[in-house]
Amino acid sequence: MDYAELPLPPELDGFVAAVWTMSAGGDGWIEHEAAPDGCIELIRRHSGRSVWREAQPPLFVTGLAQTTAKLAFSGDARFTAIKLWPWAWHALGGALCPGFADGWRAIAATDPLAALLPESGDPLPALVRAFASISLPPIAAVRTAATVEEITRATGLPHRSLQRLFARDFGMPPRSYLRLLRFRDALIEVQSSPEPLADAAAATGYADQAHMARDFRTLAGLPPREARARAKGPFV
Template sequence: MLASRPPVPQLRSFVRLLWATAPAGATGSGAFREHVLPTGCMHLALRWSGPPLRVYAGDAGPEGRVLGHAVVGGVRTSFYAREAGVAAASAGALLEPGAARALFGAGAQEFTGRHEALDNLWGRDAGFCMERLQAATDPAHALALMEAFLLERLAPGTGLHPGVAAGLASLRHGGRVEDAARASGFSHRHFVARFRDATGLAPKAHARVLRMQSALGGLARPGTALADVALAAGFADQAHFSREFRAFAGVTPTQWLLARPLHPNHVPVAAAA
């Protein structure tokens, strides 16, 4: 059982989406691996029942790395594999650019490509948050508790610099990095440095993730030809799109379609193989 919604207005500059799940009768025997695709956002995830969060080096073999029960995930340019399908109660948030400074007191580039235990960032407050969530009666209640804690943690006077926000808007509308730097009002070098601090990626890498997310939207529309998806997303041809998509998602566009993921950025590996 999954519940999700945008946060209250005070958090919307920092949090794109809140989510919470309940076990809903799932069992550990249903565990499988899935590819988690880059979104351009950082992630916060807390699990207060069930096994700890686990990630894998690849799709084959039993080896895995236990992350713990509360983690922050940095932005990436390629997928990672994780354990899914276990019975667990969890909650989390999809974090906007600029949220790392506001919520964790560090630039987003410090988390790029890796996971960090939440107690390393929040100390005892991470435990307090988990204790509150253990009292949640359902996913909607967990969302409200998560939202309240994020509001408490939000550092006053922090936010995305208007110049970075202008550059981001330019990239999201298909602008080139040069256009984004110009829109920011900074020098190119200064823009790149501030952009990395806010998003965790260089502008060109972030634009690539945005382009792949646009392609995912095209793939999700029934009956759309792959060549049309590639063209609409700005790729030279279908072959170019397929190569880039495989590096991004760990599966080809056709395999993604066969997997029929319930959520575009979470691809069951067994179904896609």
């Protein structure tokens, strides 16, 4: 698998978590699992075939997941994808996340969202234009929050109002979403840094290495050391 992430311009900070490309690069069918990371993914398949429970169309969006997604690609499959924070997806007119949690939906070629992922060329200019007139909502503070209390202070929302917002827009409690973000940071850290796993756990907000290992087994289906050896981006 050839996986890469494009450098993002500062205009997309807080809206787009990543723009990635991937070529399956094999013969026959290739199986992978994608770990949850708290993002909505708009994905265009340029060639080949892909399956998640059933065959997918050339353009689709995947919802918020709390478990790994078991995927299969034909060896000639090639993709470009945009990882959007949930509030950014909603700002673009996307459906509320609970409606397709742990699943995917087809995107029609005539849908305005399709223009964000052209069949060829750089998707970044269209993304910058799409968010040029959109302001980050207070809930975007969740990206840097360590606790639910920090989110309530940043948003000014009472705890019960925050719970209702997350149930409506995310389909999970704030604490569950924070767990996904902490795990996402840890998965990135163990891939990018040669430092001891205990240091990765401390750097990403875990109580200790054992705490991080439990989340890796639950959310990625493998221990951190194995993820370091074989994970490519979210693919484990």
